[in-house]
Amino acid sequence: MIGNVIPPALPLLAAVLILPITSGPIRKLFTLLLPLLALFLVWQVPDGPGLTFPFIGLDIVPVMGSNVARLFATVFTLMALVGGLFALNQARVVELAAAFGYAGSAVGVCFAGDLVTVFVFWELMAIGSTLVIWSAGTPEAWRASMRYATVHLFGGVVLMIGIVGEILGTGSNAFTQLTLDSPARWFMIAGFLINAGAPPLQAWLPDAYPEGSPFGTVFLSAYTTKTAVFVLLVTFPGAQILIYVGLFMVFYGIIYALLENDMRRILAYSIVNQVGFMVTGIGIGTEMALNGAAAHAFTHIIYKALLLMSAGSVLYMTGKRKCTDLGGLFQSMPVTAICGIIGALAISSFPFTSGFISKSMIAQSAADQHLAIVWMMLAAASAGVFLHAGIKFPWFVFFQKDSGLRPPDPPWNMRLAMYIFAFLCIGLGVWPDGLYALLPYPTGYEPYTGSHLVFQFQLLLFSGLAFFVGLPLMKRTLTISLDVDWFFRVPIRRAGLAILDGASALRAGLADAARDRATDSWHFLQASSGRRRLRMLGQSTGVAVLIVAFLLGLYVVLYYV
Amino acid sequence: MNDDAERRKHWLVRRDTIRKIWIGGYALLALTVLAQFLFPVHGHFGIDDSFGFAAWYGFGTCVAMIIGAKLLGFILKRPDDYYDR
Structure with a gap:
């Protein structure tokens, strides 16, 4: 207990310790109760700082309530609950504990009242999510988790430079709205954007997420990128650069997803695409746009988790993840197929699903601000979402050719989790007022007008027509697509290996030379005086120490220059 | 032989059903465009x-x-x- 509020992150962080020391039904009980308790606590935090304590001259505010924090933390804890149910009987305990620690850290960021707290939870998230990927237990997952950790630790350094610069420059560590007017703040926004999956490092997301287990990937899809959306929403609303960054992400996601063969990588690219809509909305920065971005983050977490649960069920039951190996599964997995289709309709913003009532606010705000090109691009991208995720995922996994696979639907807890999120996808779409009431600003938006419905049906159904007309161009191939991670994985890796080879060759050469010298000296010593040889043995160590002392001295001098 | 193979298929993927889905699909597309007369965009x-x-x-x-x-x-x-x- 801190002051008069209990940090809502606490139950989820405690799960990291509790889940591994319990077993059987007790562990299952905790898996469901702890997120529920966190969800309850989210709604007990009053607005404003919960408690402040001084630390190295700064005011640290570990818990601070606001309506944006509550909105994001609500969906984060809900996700932990339903994700926990999905993984209840199947996931390894280390994975579940890591996932809950990861979720708890994301909730911690939501309620952070200062930048230092944001940073601490930000780094905990990086550790938790790396462990989630790693728990998949395959060599590919291990390598992907290391690449993932490298990018996120780098992002953490960039963010830390920004935060330290901000504190030194302004004397304030307040986690509040900032204008992009100092180098430190550019570092901060860069650190945030790395986690959002923004260019130029966006490749970490489609590289790492599909390597998680069927359960881990569901958690991964929810937290890192949406926490980044949350902090951008709080700190840099209306920063124009976010419009361009967001639009890039939107189309990057579509094009790469169209090329992709791995069903979960298709969905990973579409996370970048969807977060692009949110980032664009934050860049537009009006109340309508920010409401749209926040609402879209909320609905996106639910339908994307549903899509990945559907894909995860297919992977769990068949062991296959490539579209070239799948197809025709609707016959034996009707629940998985129907829930996947509901998620696909929601991501496509089909009327009467959750995506329709959230994403359209972003497009509306572009129209209200007379941003014609932005609006046209968002409209094209909305059609493109149906193309790359809305039809492509269900079509290639559940229909297309008959793969001959006839796996049954997954166990009851996985089905129940899908039912709950499928229900929410439709419920939020049909009754949007509950979600609208939680948004940061009052909303007078009415999504269900005849004009809007006709527009959306035309846009989506004709993009569906384009899919089936263009199907011959989209034959699945056993391929991956090169992305910016190629630079790290091929030329930079080769250069690194070459440097290592060079270094070891140099070391071997030096060692040979030293041995020759030593042998020469040895012979010389033997020839001159046998007694002094012991003293001379220490010579090479002495030289090494001298070199190290010289380098350290050089470092100190350079540091002060 | 071919008819046999068709009958063994799930009803949703039989040639006849797919043809009907295409016809229904085109009708739906036409309808969404015509709906614009009722609800101007x-x-x-x-x-x-x-x-x-x-x-x-x-x-x-x-x-x-x-x-x-x-x-x-x-x-x-x-x-x-x-x-x-």
């Missing part, structure tokens, strides 16, 4: 006031994205064990 910028804007724009941009992806694929696609070699 109000544009914001001029071009989006044109008749059936969302229909032709959605179709056109999607075809462009499919072709764009196909062309980029020639440059970007690699065998899926590319990084494991």
Whole structure:
């Protein structure tokens, strides 16, 4: 207990310790109760700082309530609950504990009242999510988790430079709205954007997420990128650069997803695409746009988790993840197929699903601000979402050719989790007022007008027509697509290996030379005086120490220059 | 023989059903465009006031994205064990 509020992150962080020391039904009980308790606590935090304590001259505010924090933390804890149910009987305990620690850290960021707290939870998230990927237990997952950790630790350094610069420059560590007017703040926004999956490092997301287990990937899809959306929403609303960054992400996601063969990588690219809509909305920065971005983050977490649960069920039951190996599964997995289709309709913003009532606010705000090109691009991208995720995922996994696979639907807890999120996808779409009431600003938006419905049906159904007309161009191939991670994985890796080879060759050469010298000296010593040889043995160590002392001295001098 | 194979298929993927789905699909497409007479779509910028804007724009941009992806694929696609070699 801190002051008069209990940090809502606490139950989820405690799960990291509790889940591994319990077993059987007790562990299952905790898996469901702890997120529920966190969800309850989210709604007990009053607005404003919960408690402040001084630390190295700064005011640290570990818990601070606001309506944006509550909105994001609500969906984060809900996700932990339903994700926990999905993984209840199947996931390894280390994975579940890591996932809950990861979720708890994301909730911690939501309620952070200062930048230092944001940073601490930000780094905990990086550790938790790396462990989630790693728990998949395959060599590919291990390598992907290391690449993932490298990018996120780098992002953490960039963010830390920004935060330290901000504190030194302004004397304030307040986690509040900032204008992009100092180098430190550019570092901060860069650190945030790395986690959002923004260019130029966006490749970490489609590289790492599909390597998680069927359960881990569901958690991964929810937290890192949406926490980044949350902090951008709080700190840099209306920063124009976010419009361009967001639009890039939107189309990057579509094009790469169209090329992709791995069903979960298709969905990973579409996370970048969807977060692009949110980032664009934050860049537009009006109340309508920010409401749209926040609402879209909320609905996106639910339908994307549903899509990945559907894909995860297919992977769990068949062991296959490539579209070239799948197809025709609707016959034996009707629940998985129907829930996947509901998620696909929601991501496509089909009327009467959750995506329709959230994403359209972003497009509306572009129209209200007379941003014609932005609006046209968002409209094209909305059609493109149906193309790359809305039809492509269900079509290639559940229909297309008959793969001959006839796996049954997954166990009851996985089905129940899908039912709950499928229900929410439709419920939020049909009754949007509950979600609208939680948004940061009052909303007078009415999504269900005849004009809007006709527009959306035309846009989506004709993009569906384009899919089936263009199907011959989209034959699945056993391929991956090169992305910016190629630079790290091929030329930079080769250069690194070459440097290592060079270094070891140099070391071997030096060692040979030293041995020759030593042998020469040895012979010389033997020839001159046998007694002094012991003293001379220490010579090479002495030289090494001298070199190290010289380098350290050089470092100190350079540091002060 | 062929009819036998057809009958063994799930009803949803029989040739006859697929033909009906296409006909129904085209009817639905026509309906969404015709619905514009009942519920006029109000544009914001001029071009989006044109008749059936969302229909032709959605179709056109999607075809462009499919072709764009196909062309980029020639440059970007690699065998899926590319990084494991």
